[in-house]
Amino acid sequence: MTLDLNSYLAILASEARELAAAAEEAGLDAPVPTCPGWTVNDLVLHLGEVHRWATAAVASKATKLGDVPGGSRGPLPERDDTIDWFCNGAVALRETLAEADPSVEYAAFLTDPAAPRLLFWARRQTLETSVHRVDAECAVGRCTPMAPDIALDGIDEFLTGFIPRSRTPLRADSPHCLQIAPTYTDQRWTVSISSDLPETVRRASDADCIVSGSASDIYLAMWNRVSLDNLQIEGDRTAIDLLRDSVQIRWG
Secondary structure, three states, X not given: OOOOHHHHHHHHHHHHHHHHHHHHHHOOOOEOOOOOOOEHHHHHHHHHHHHHHHHHHHXXXXXXXXXXXXXXXXXXXXXXXHHHHHHHHHHHHHHHHHHOOOOOOOOOOOOOOOOOHHHHHHHHHHHHHHHHHHHHHHOXXXXXXXXXXXXXXXXXXHHHHHOOOOOOOOOOXXXXXXXXXXXXXXXXXXXXXXXXXXXXXXXXXXXXXXXXXXXXHHHHHHOOOOOOOOOEEEEOOHHHHHHHHHOOOOOO
């Protein structure tokens, strides 16, 4: 399901540039509709800090998250320098990933992380940047769809990496089964939701709810960036509603 390192680096570069351009266009004080309570300045600072933390994790060859050097995020920039600070951090992240040793068993924080572990970090940071590029664009009233290959990769990471984590709140008293069926591809995922940890398999299976639509619309709907209006939902909506209500990732 994963792309190769060079593909991730190219997409990361493009998405970071587009995010910076949208942030410049919107202005740092503009609200971000997809991140209630945040301004564009908050968004750019958040992602800049995430990029610096990821850079430190890879540069230090940390095999446990606790080994990532403290203070890796560094001081925050002066307000007028926020966008340049973000761009410099994105460049440093890409350079660090490009020069990293793929044989290191880097720390990971998702279930079923990409292999080699260097791809875990390239994938996670590319997808993180892609979603936040959408946030920045929403601040100026547009939303450019994600390219199908990265959206499909994002669906896979979300369903196989985030959802099955031990601390996931995605539970239900009675069992539900959700199939994710993007159009124009044979890739399918089936998620079983119950009182136990949810399970995801990379294939079509019997489900009481089937969600189809473009890969971009599905992925962004999973992250609550767009509504379900552009998707086709067959059967009992309980499973997709549970997923959207329960799985909301926050940066601590």
